[in-house]
Amino acid sequence: MENLSLNNEEVLFNNGNSQTGKRNDYLEWEDYFMAVAILSAQRSKDPAKQVGACIVSEDKKIVGIGYNGMPNGCSDDELPWVKNQADELDNKFAYVCHAEMNAIMNKNTYDVKDCTIYTALFPCNECAKLIIQSGIRQIVYLSDENKNKKSILASKRMFNLAGISYRQFESKRSEIVINLRQPEAH
Numbered sequence: 001m002e003n004l005s006l007n008n009e010e011v012l013f014n015n016g017n018s019q020t021g022k023r024n025d026y027l028e029w030e031d032y033f034m035a036v037a038i039l040s041a042q043r044s045k046d047p048a049k050q051v052g053a054c055i056v057s058e059d060k061k062i063v064g065i066g067y068n069g070m071p072n073g074c075s076d077d078e079l080p081w082v083k084n085q086a087d088e089l090d091n092k093f094a095y096v097c098h099a100e101m102n103a104i105m106n107k108n109t110y111d112v113k114d115c116t117i118y119t120a121l122f123p124c125n126e127c128a129k130l131i132i133q134s135g136i137r138q139i140v141y142l143s144d145e146n147k148n149k150k151s152i153l154a155s156k157r158m159f160n161l162a163g164i165s166y167r168q169f170e171s172k173r174s175e176i177v178i179n180l181r182q183p184e185a186h
């Protein structure tokens with residue numbers, strides 16, 4: 001309502017629609033969903049890699065969010081976060097739950113059939129199995145940095161066989177700034 005007091009030219013400049021005053025720099029759906037995944041990754045305690053995932057239904061509702069972390073009830077101060085120990089039991093990989101797994105397990109709907117998962121990293125083969133079995137049909141990923149790893153090749157093999165589509169995220173934006181301070185009073 002505030003903008004209706006501006007003249008038409010100002011309204012057009014600020015909002016792109018001189019008739020209704022609607023803003024035009026609002027977040028696109030895809031940017032919104034990927035940003036939720038990336039924000040969620042900031043909750044991860046993993047010093048080397050923070051991964052987030054966001055599951056979205058066909059009608060564009062967020063139905064699950066997750067990040068990589070230790071299983072519920074397992075203190076993340078007691079399990080290891082390192083990956084360079086000789087004994088497998090002293091490395092994080094034996095324990096950490098991946099972001100995609102957590103997003104699926106945290107779902108707030110009966111199932112995630114026909115949903116899309118937005119994820120910061122291309123899913124590993126273990127998550128690929130979960131994704132396929134859960135009924136998710138589409139993957140939008142930010143980074144393909146592990147693309148030459150066997151685990152990712154196995155994921156793609158399974159996705160191709162199961163008819164699950166995957167594509168890399170693209171956006172006109174390079175960043176979204178979140179201001180946690182109170183806006184200045186006008």
Ligand SMILES: O=c1[nH]c(=O)n([C@H]2C[C@H](O)[C@@H](COP(=O)(O)O)O2)cc1CO
Pocket residue numbers: 046048049050051067068069083092096097098099100121122123124127146
């Ligand atoms: O798809 C994934 N999703 C996911 O949450 N992860 C997590 C597990 C580990 O905490 C971390 C990988 O650690 P690192 O980069 O040190 O190998 O990222 C790793 C992958 C690998 O593709």
Ligand SMILES: [Zn+2]
Pocket residue numbers: 098099100123124125126127128
């Ligand atoms: Zn995984």
